[in-house]
Amino acid sequence: MENVELIIKFMALGGFITLMMWLDQRFDLGINDWNCGGRRRDDDAEALRERIASLEAVVADRDWQLDREFDVLQRR
Numbered sequence: 001m002e003n004v005e006l007i008i009k010f011m012a013l014g015g016f017i018t019l020m021m022w023l024d025q026r027f028d029l030g031i032n033d034w035n036c037g038g039r040r041r042d043d044d045a046e047a048l049r050e051r052i053a054s055l056e057a058v059v060a061d062r063d064w065q066l067d068r069e070f071d072v073l074q075r076r
Contacts, residue, residue: 024031058064 020031023029
């Protein structure tokens with residue numbers, strides 16, 4: 001009988017943890033953020049957008065593409 005009670009307790013604990021994870025995900029409560037290093041701030045998102053924009057400018061630059069094509073041709 002002890003084994004059954006132990007199994008029921010572990011299942012209840014697992015169910016509680018699963019419920020809390022679902023509630024955190026569903027309602028964005030931030031419960032799990034302490035484990036993942038905290039929430040991203042809007043400043044971080046803006047800085048990331050600026051970095052992506054600058055990288056896109058470099059990659060889309062015609063001179064950079066030509067230099068890369070010349071490098072490929074020189075390797076042949």
